Amino acid sequence: MTLPAPLYILSAEQISPQRPLCQDWTCCPRYPGGTYCRSDDPDFRRLLRPAEARRMGRLLKRAAAVSDRALAAAGADCPDAIVTGTGWGCVESTEQFLQALCTRGEHLLSPTHFMQSTHNTMSALLAIRTHCHGYNVTFTHGAVSFDCALHDAALLLREGSAGLALVGGHDEVTPDYRVLLRRMGYAGLAGQCPCCETSVALTLSATPRRAPLCRLDDLCLRHRPAPEEWADAVGRMLGRCGKEPADVDLLVCGHNGLPDNDRPYDGLARRLFPHTPQLRYKRLFGENFSVSAASVYAAAHLLRRATLPPALGGGAPQGTPLRTVLVVNHSGGADFSAILLERP
Amino acid sequence: MSSPVYITGAGIVSALGEGLSATARALASGTGGLGPLRFLQTVHREFPAGEVKLSDAEMAVRLGVDAATPVTRCILLGQTALAEALRTARIAPGNLSGAAFVSGSTVGGMDRSELFYPDFLSNDRRNAYIALHDVGATTDRVADHFGRFGYTASLSTACSSAANAIIHALRLVRSGEWDMAVAGGTESLTKFHLNGFNALLILDHEPCRPFCATRAGLNLGEGAAYLVLESAQSVRRRGVEPLAILSGGGNACDAFHQTATSPDAEGPRRAMMAALADAALRPEDIGYVNAHGTGTPDNDRSEATALRQVFGDALPPYSSTKSATGHTTSASGAIEAVVCLLALREGLLPANLNWRAPIEGMPAPVTQPRRVSGLRHALCNSFGFGGNDSALILSQVPQS
Numbered sequence: 001m002t003l004p005a006p007l008y009i010l011s012a013e014q015i016s017p018q019r020p021l022c023q024d025w026t027c028c029p030r031y032p033g034g035t036y037c038r039s040d041d042p043d044f045r046r047l048l049r050p051a052e053a054r055r056m057g058r059l060l061k062r063a064a065a066v067s068d069r070a071l072a073a074a075g076a077d078c079p080d081a082i083v084t085g086t087g088w089g090c091v092e093s094t095e096q097f098l099q100a101l102c103t104r105g106e107h108l109l110s111p112t113h114f115m116q117s118t119h120n121t122m123s124a125l126l127a128i129r130t131h132c133h134g135y136n137v138t139f140t141h142g143a144v145s146f147d148c149a150l151h152d153a154a155l156l157l158r159e160g161s162a163g164l165a166l167v168g169g170h171d172e173v174t175p176d177y178r179v180l181l182r183r184m185g186y187a188g189l190a191g192q193c194p195c196c197e198t199s200v201a202l203t204l205s206a207t208p209r210r211a212p213l214c215r216l217d218d219l220c221l222r223h224r225p226a227p228e229e230w231a232d233a234v235g236r237m238l239g240r241c242g243k244e245p246a247d248v249d250l251l252v253c254g255h256n257g258l259p260d261n262d263r264p265y266d267g268l269a270r271r272l273f274p275h276t277p278q279l280r281y282k283r284l285f286g287e288n289f290s291v292s293a294a295s296v297y298a299a300a301h302l303l304r305r306a307t308l309p310p311a312l313g314g315g316a317p318q319g320t321p322l323r324t325v326l327v328v329n330h331s332g333g334a335d336f337s338a339i340l341l342e343r344p
Numbered sequence: 345m346s347s348p349v350y351i352t353g354a355g356i357v358s359a360l361g362e363g364l365s366a367t368a369r370a371l372a373s374g375t376g377g378l379g380p381l382r383f384l385q386t387v388h389r390e391f392p393a394g395e396v397k398l399s400d401a402e403m404a405v406r407l408g409v410d411a412a413t414p415v416t417r418c419i420l421l422g423q424t425a426l427a428e429a430l431r432t433a434r435i436a437p438g439n440l441s442g443a444a445f446v447s448g449s450t451v452g453g454m455d456r457s458e459l460f461y462p463d464f465l466s467n468d469r470r471n472a473y474i475a476l477h478d479v480g481a482t483t484d485r486v487a488d489h490f491g492r493f494g495y496t497a498s499l500s501t502a503c504s505s506a507a508n509a510i511i512h513a514l515r516l517v518r519s520g521e522w523d524m525a526v527a528g529g530t531e532s533l534t535k536f537h538l539n540g541f542n543a544l545l546i547l548d549h550e551p552c553r554p555f556c557a558t559r560a561g562l563n564l565g566e567g568a569a570y571l572v573l574e575s576a577q578s579v580r581r582r583g584v585e586p587l588a589i590l591s592g593g594g595n596a597c598d599a600f601h602q603t604a605t606s607p608d609a610e611g612p613r614r615a616m617m618a619a620l621a622d623a624a625l626r627p628e629d630i631g632y633v634n635a636h637g638t639g640t641p642d643n644d645r646s647e648a649t650a651l652r653q654v655f656g657d658a659l660p661p662y663s664s665t666k667s668a669t670g671h672t673t674s675a676s677g678a679i680e681a682v683v684c685l686l687a688l689r690e691g692l693l694p695a696n697l698n699w700r701a702p703i704e705g706m707p708a709p710v711t712q713p714r715r716v717s718g719l720r721h722a723l724c725n726s727f728g729f730g731g732n733d734s735a736l737i738l739s740q741v742p743q744s
Contacts, residue, residue, distance in 0.1 A: 082597070088478055089500070098536065102461050106387045106539050114540030115602050115729065118450055119479070119500035124730025127599040133614055136597035136732055137508050140500040142480035148497045155515045180464050184474040223445075223487070223496040289478075334484050335496060 003241060005158050008212035008344060011073035012202035012297040013066040015039050016285050017194075021069055023301050026309045029284050032196055035188045036178050037286060039197040056125070057092045059172040062199035063122040064129060067166055071130070074203040075210050080162035081135035082126050083153040085145030085169045087289020089119035089138075091177045122170055135162060143254075143331035144221065145169065146293035147339065150204070151219045157206045168201040169293025186332070187287040192257045196286025200293035202300065208344055214303035214325075217241045217340040224334055227264065231271040234326075234338045241340055243324060245272040250308060252299045252327040255280040256287050264330050277320065279312060292329040296339060299325045303343050349517045350586035351738070352574045353433025353526075355425040356682045358567030358669045359394030363428055368686045371694040374713045376668040378551050378563055383417075384455075384533045391547050394565025394670025395533060396421060407489065414472035415485070416453040417566075421675075422486035422530030425568035429526055430490060433572035434584055437490045444495040444522040445487040446513045447570075448505025448529035450674040452479040455534045486530060495522065500674070502728035503636075504595075505529050506569070507677025507736055511593035513573050523578040528570035528678030537673065538564055544603065550698075552639030552671075554664035555648065555709050557701040562638040565670020569678035571685070588688050591625065591721065591739040594618025598731025605646040611733035612636075612650035616723065619735035620654075627655045629721050630737070632687055634680045635709075636725040637664020637696065638671050647725065648706045663696035663710040677726035677734065684722035684738045691716050 017032040018025040020042040039062065044053055047065045056064065063084075071079065088094070093116035100109050115121075120138040127136050135156060139148035146169030153165040173181065178195050182188040188195035204216065220237040222230060238245060251273050253265040269278065279302075285294040302308060307319050327339040356363065359377025360370040370377065378392045383399055403420040404411060407427065426445075430437065453476040460470040475481055483498040495516075499509045506529025513527030541547050541564060548561035571590070579586055596618055598611025605611070620627060636647055644664075651659055665683050666672075672679050683694055693716055696709035724736045 087480070097540065098458060098461055101458060101535060101539060106535060106542075109539050109543045111540070111543040111545075114537075114543055117536075117540070118502045118729055120502055120728065120730040120732055121602065123501070124597070124599075124602055124732065127597040127731065128601070131599055133597050133599050133610060135595050136501075136730075137512070137595065138500050138732075139497060140479045141483065141496070141498040142478065145480065145498075151497075152512055152515070155519050155521070159515065159519065176465055180474050180477075183464065183468060183471045185471075186475075221495055221497075223484070223494060224492050331480070335480075 004218045007154055007157055007216040008205045008208045009214050009216055009300045010203040010205050010210055010212050011070045012213060012300045013069040014294060014297050015041060015062045015066055015199040016294055017196050018284060025284055026305065027311055029311055031283055032194050032286055035194050037194045037196050057090055057116060059090050059170055060122060060125055063126060063168060063170045066199050066201040067126050067168060070201040070203050071166060076164055078130045078132050079164045079166040081153065081156055081165040082123050082132055083149040083165055083167050084123040084138045085149035085290060086119055086138060086140055087142060087145050087171050090116050090121050091172055091174050093117045095174060095176055142335060143289050143292060144329060144335045144337045146290055147221060147329060147337035151221055153204050154216060154219060157204060163206050165204045166201060167204050169290035170199045171197060171288045171290035173197050173288055192287065193282045194286045196288055198285060198288055198290040198294050200297045202297060212344050213300040215342040215344045217342050220338045222336045225336055227267045230336055231268055235272060237338060237340060248273060248276050248324050248326045249322045250325045251276045251278045252281055252295050252325060253278055254282055254329045256282045264333065265328060268328060295327045295329060299327050299341050303341055306343060346518050347576045348589045349514055350574045350579050351571050351588045351590055351685060352579060352584050352586050353429045353572035354682050354685055355428030356569040356679060357396055357421055357424045358672060358679050359396060359565050360669055362424060368690055371686060372692055372713055374695045376697045378670055386535050386538055388538055388542060390549055392551050392563050393533060394563060396566055414476060416476050417455045417532035418449055418451060418453065418482050418530050419485045421532055421568040423489045426486055426490060426570050429570040429572050440491040440493045442523055443493055444513060444516050444525040445493040446497045446509040446525060446527040447483040447486060448499045448509040448674050449479045449482050449531055450500050450502055450505060451531055451534045451537060452482045453477040454536045455532050458534055458536050501732035502730055503673045504677055504726040504728035504732045504734045505674035507726035507734035508595060510571060510677065510681060510736055511595055511734060514590055514593050517573050517575050523575045525573045526570050527573060529675040530568035531566055531673045531675040533564055533566045546640045548639060552667055553698045553700065554637035554639040554667055554696055555644050555703060555706060556699045557703050559639045559641060559644060561640050563670045565672040567672045567675050567679050569675060569682045571681060586741050588685050589739040589741055591737045592619045592623025593736050594622055595734045598733055600731055603729050605642055609646040609650035611731045612647055612727055613653045615733040615735040616650060616654045619737050623737040625721060625737065628658060630660050630723045631719040632693055632722040633660055633662035634684050634722060634724045635662050635664045636727045637666055639666065648703060659707060661693050661710050663694055665694050667697035680724050681736055681738060684724045687722055688719055688738060688740055691719055
């Protein structure tokens with residue numbers, strides 16, 4: 001049996017509750033408190049042309065900024081493919097159109113808000129800005145939207161249809177949307193890490209050019225697996241990549257403080273990784289539909305550093321070398337994702 | 345050349361009716377489904393639409409969905425089409441863990457959200473519908489009605505969502521990751537996008553006339569469709585008869601404007617060329633093109649340019665069946681892929697209804713349904729906002 005062809009994450013950038021567009025969180029992490037924390041936006045006036053930025057909503061600005069930075073770090077102007085994940089898309093525009101529809105009725109509605117309300121607005125904008133006529137899709141599948149996008153990009157690269165993919169995960173949480181997320185029992189609840197926002201872009205390459213951050217060995221996505229089936233699927237993915245559970249140096253997992261959310265992570269750890277240190281990344285990046293993109297971003301940068309920084313704890317002895325990291329996420333107990341990353 | 349990916353089942357619901365037979369009959373007789381709105385509560389009664397002629401309650405009863413269960417029209421349409429797709433592929437509910445399910449939508453639960461939004465913001469009465477708002481929840485609810493699929497995913501690329509869902513599913517099967525993948529899309533009419541398209545001034549007050557010199561916009565439609573894709577190995581193992589082959593898919597981005605298509609039609613041309621390359625076919629192999637053909641002045645002009653660029657003077661028979669179904673937006677890629685499947689199965693060229701006069705440099709589309717023999721490959725175009733352009737190629741199963 002052949003190993004799945006490895007791919008490489010060349011660069012990864014974020015705008016989140018952490019200091020934007022840098023990796024300061026590895027030495028001085030912020031632990032957002034309360035139930036709601038918006039992203040620490042960079043000064044977009046320094047990053048985007050004013051004429052361009054005026055026409056963009058907040059999420060579009062973030063998507064443009066992290067993507068520009070990720071492409072520059074990969075030494076690329078134009079990717080071969082753009083694959084985006086988003087839970088609810090450009091919420092600000094959707095809300096403005098919906099609010100107008102509900103209060104003013106079906107007259108004199110703004111076409112601009114409607115045009116920017118579709119989920120694929122970000123992918124389209126990124127294509128226009130980079131003049132990328134290649135493959136372009138947007139996945140919107142709850143909290144594994146980004147994971148689906150990364151999976152699709154990996155399949156695309158492995159079949160040889162593209163050499164470099166720009167993969168992103170973007171969600172904004174407006175004050176009204178935060179109310180909705182709380183009412184549906186998803187985010188911003190007492191006892192849970194706060195409801196935050198995420199914009200992450202990374203470049204995925206079929207070749208290890210320009211000192212990659214890490215290797216992407218494989219992904220495994222499953223719908224409603226029983227706990228033992230999930231452990232079995234993850235174990236088999238490790239096996240395909242010539243690894244055993246004991247080879248995993250760090251589990252990056254999506255605990256958020258709610259028992260229903262945390263149980264599957266604990267179950268998988270108990271079955272396969274009883275002694276593996278964990279990084280519960282949502283303490284740093286909060287909860288939203290795209291936060292799994294931050295888990296891959298964080299894991300990639302930790303692998304570049306090769307050790308778990310003391311500031312992040314994780315129950316690992318200081319200086320523990322990182323060679324193999326497994327990132328696990330799930331969306332409402334329905335859709336599960338595991339991503340195996342490795343030092344190149 | 346990779347081994348073929350077979351289509352072994354399909355399901356459809358649209359303004360043309362429920363199911364493959366009703367759809368085939370409507371296509372063969374040239375009967376359109378456009379008419380006044382009956383179920384969508386909007387002040388814009390002036391626009392014809394391709395509404396599915398079933399109420400939410402009627403669909404729920406047929407599907408055995410409890411009347412007390414919160415549900416959206418998008419979910420009910422999706423379940424209606426998926427039921428037929430699984431039945432025609434002879435897949436028993438409860439035996440789905442070896443199959444992936446990939447669905448495209450944009451509106452998701454918007455038909456309820458636009459009614460309940462004031463409640464969403466102010467009280468807990470409609471919380472169940474907040475959880476149904478997003479497209480991922482729509483996909484999982486459509487899927488979970490029938491059992492437990494091994495993998496689910498949702499795409500949202502505006503009007504090409506379903507086509508891209510089918511392309512992702514094709515990749516899942518070709519890569520060997522899944523033996524079987526059910527893919528397509530579902531979309532209900534909503535006030536949200538009816539008003540959005542109205543604000544963009546691209547709705548026609550008359551029945552739409554794609555590729556006609558007098559065209560003045562699109563009519564919205566709704567519906568759902570799914571294809572069951574299967575590897576050769578799985579087809580042999582299950583002993584099922586393939587209906588057709590999904591030979592290829594192409595996706596490209598116009599990278600020009602959020603809603604307008606470029607005059608040089610770069611995205612549509614690249615999407616068709618990519619589909620042909622993926623299917624290892626030449627333009628002259630295509631016997632029928634189901635065009636995206638919305639009926640807006642811009643889209644059809646640009647698509648005509650792209651068709652001429654790809655096919656030169658040898659443009660195969662083409663039509664836009666949106667003149668019969670309305671523009672079913674995110675579901676259109678799957679609904680029209682099923683139209684292509686029926687065209688191949690029945691040797692039928694479906695009509696571009698309401699057409700009156702040619703646009704410059706374009707031959708007339710198929711204006712009356714026509715029986716043909718030897719139709720081997722059909723190309724199906726789907727273009728979306730954001731310049732998300734896709735094309736699929738469906739082919740006859742070679743007689744052995």
